[in-house]
Amino acid sequence: MTTMNNINPITKLDYPDPEVIRVGDTYYMVSTTMYFMPGCEILRSYDLVNWEHAAYVYDTLDGTDAQKLEGKENVYGCGMWAASLSYHEGVYYVCFVANDTHKTYIYQSKDIEGPWEKYTLEGFYHDNSILFDDDGKVYIVYGNTDIYLKELKFDEAMHLTDVGTEPEKLIISDKNEVYLGYEGSHFYKIGGKYYIFLIHMPKATGKRTEAVFVADKPEGPYYGKDVMDDDRGYRNSGVAQGGIVDSPSGKWYGILFQDSGAVGRIPCLMPVTWGKITTDEGKEVDFPVFGEGGKIPEEFEIEDLNPEYKYAPLVSSDDFKTDYNGADKSSSFGFKPCWQFNHEPDLSFVKRDLEKGTVTIKTDKICSNLVQAKNTLTQRTLFPGCEAGVTVDASDIKDGDYAGLCLLESEYGFIAVTKRDSSYYLVMGKRELETKDIWGERCDDETFEEVGCVPLGSPVVTLCAGACFDNRTVLRSKQPSLIPHADDTVSFFYTTDQEHLKKLGSDHKMEFKLDHFTGARFGLFVYSTKEIGGSASFSNFIY
Structure with a gap:
């Protein structure tokens, strides 16, 4: 373990809506790329601080006139966003919606660098997160203000599908006075419990806040609260939306993003520990503690899984002499x-x-x-x-x-x-x-x-x-x-x-x-x- 300071923000570039997983000794992060192509970029890291390009999931999406800027058509403010990234039994899964086509896309591959196989779900699953449960079931959580759970299944081609599955179930609803209701779902099963990470913007603070809910079963009932209310002293801009990931040694970290003005939305890294909370029913459960009491520390310990590795820069000069x-x-x-x-x-x-x-x-x-x-x-x-x-x-x-x-x-x-x-x-x-x-x-x-x-x-x-x-x-x-x-x-x-x-x-x-x-x-x-x-x-x- 190495103690590092001045860590945040970690990419210093516009990589919003991060989803991070670990496969062996490698971390992967997917981010929103909207209308830029190739799209759905995945980054790679061995220490969660330094990142490099690993793959684009697609070169082009659907080739619509708007996606190709034909005439005066465009997809500004649309395109792919808030993807779910999963790894299950040797296969990577990426799932996201595009607000111009109003479709939910799934790409899957046995190699993070592709090739990626593309198909769609029937429904529209905003800010979704897919969980492969250890009992063989697959769930997708999604929504805005009202958060829903739906079970998916594999078809004969080993593609995920929502056809023929049970209706969606409302599991969480934002009852607060908010500018933005719960969204940005990240769904995990940890220690036998089900955790859903969400963001919202309460009117009381006027900044984005991270919340976590926990339940014994996928369908709930869920108990939760806000866990991260910190702007790092920057423009009253709350650090929120993202997920958590564990290191091989059992340490946990969160990567959430921060609205950072004209440069875009930049991810921040923080340690996550586990404490106990007591629900309204008097039940004591494990619950994540972000940073130091909900505040991001300036320095903390990081485990580097590949200390000698040299990262390729995420931005670069170019003499345009190489294909x-x-x-x-x-x-x-x-x-x-x-x-x-x-x-x-x-x-x-x-x-x-x-x-x-x-x-x-x-x-x-x-x-x-x-x-x-x-x-x-x-x-x-x-x-x-x-x-x-x-x-x-x-x-x-x-x-x-x-x-x-x-x-x-x-x-x-x-x-x-x-x-x-x-x-x-x-x-x-x-x-x-x-x-x-x-x-x-x-x-x-x-x-x-x-x-x-x-x-x-x-x-x-x-x-x-x-x-x-x-x-x-x-x-x-x-x-x-x-x-x-x-x-x-x-x-x-x-x-x-x-x-x-x-x-x-x-x-x-x-x-x-x-x-x-x-x-x-x-x-x-x-x-x-x-x-x-x-x-x-x-x-x-x-x-």
């Missing part, structure tokens, strides 16, 4: 696995020159704004601050095209080369929604606000962006110089001589909103506003 289709079967369409496309890509419009180290993206539709652009190549942003740069060759864009580097989310900002009356210009643009609440609004047609514009003598330029998500931590850690000193803010820069960086436009305030439901990402993009067929090439991405 990862041959090097890594869990790559992202041949790119490093840290890259994901915004929606399902059309790879016939994406060309790579491995010798030159370029990625060329061609347009095939007219767009009103950045969020409609197909084939935008993205990476997550890093808490508390990060910067990235890329060289853009916009020689082949057409009048009205925009090609550049963005911070992609609901209230996006970007720096891009454009062509006007056959001349090249560099512009900084942003989108600010009129509504200031977290729900956001669908603004798929409106254009951006142009904040800065300069003429370019050449269409080849290096573009840079610096993003700050926690000013206090950035200043303490002496982050790189392009990062602004205000929370949830991005600044854009450029250079034409590779020596002198110039700032363009003004700092842009980003916000996490539920119309997109994801953290800000660096994105490489090109889109057309007048005539399709233009293209831009990207090279030498530095993170």
Whole structure:
């Protein structure tokens, strides 16, 4: 065991709704990836602190027009989320819903890296968790405010099915005054007892809180209470939703996520111990104790199951000179696995020159704004601050095209080369929604606000962006110089001589909103506003 401090947050990246299991000496964590593809990413760890990419469960989901960003269709705020991850008798199971298709998907594989076999359940099981009981029965728990239990069974093909099973049973209902009722189910059998972990947001505190319920039987009755009410001193943002996992030595840990502003929702790690509680019926039962009395300690003991292991980074620079289709079967369409496309890509419009180290993206539709652009190549942003740069060759864009580097989310900002009356210009643009609440609004047609514009003598330029998500931590850690000193803010820069960086436009305030439901990402993009067929090439991405 090793005592570690300054552990949290553990990935410093947008990995919400975590589900963690251990298979032998390896931990696996699945997370929500929404509309980015490939999707349903699984991470791997040997100490629960350091994580690396292990697999994508699917390249594409159902190939709908909205998932492919056809016309003005999209699935922002939808896609896959809150997956259940299980391992039973040599088979991995992933189950999740997609709110655009209103389906419940199950993928199963004998290898965490796939291939994964896909099928669906008949019902819609929101924020579900599947438990393989030791008596051979299989249960799924799910719901919002009202939490339900349903038994599943195996069919002749050894697929899980809900066809022909008994009706669902209401087992828990949130009776509190809440902004958000119980959801985010995680279902376990431990020591002969059944435990359900849930989150909710009581009006009394105004922040997300973790609750646990326990019963002697799957169908209850359940007794429970709140067990985690901590924001780590950060924005009154409660750490909640996730599950627990044990180490080979019998230690227990919880991984729950925290809303962290524009960077997204980041998982946190905490020790879990077991105490005794007395139910209203006077019965004494074992009950999990999160952290130190419901608060996350700054340091605690961690068991490293593979001390010499070197983890691949979850974000990365890229010279675009390697085809990862041959090097890594869990790559992202041949790119490093840290890259994901915004929606399902059309790879016939994406060309790579491995010798030159370029990625060329061609347009095939007219767009009103950045969020409609197909084939935008993205990476997550890093808490508390990060910067990235890329060289853009916009020689082949057409009048009205925009090609550049963005911070992609609901209230996006970007720096891009454009062509006007056959001349090249560099512009900084942003989108600010009129509504200031977290729900956001669908603004798929409106254009951006142009904040800065300069003429370019050449269409080849290096573009840079610096993003700050926690000013206090950035200043303490002496982050790189392009990062602004205000929370949830991005600044854009450029250079034409590779020596002198110039700032363009003004700092842009980003916000996490539920119309997109994801953290800000660096994105490489090109889109057309007048005539399709233009293209831009990207090279030498530095993170």
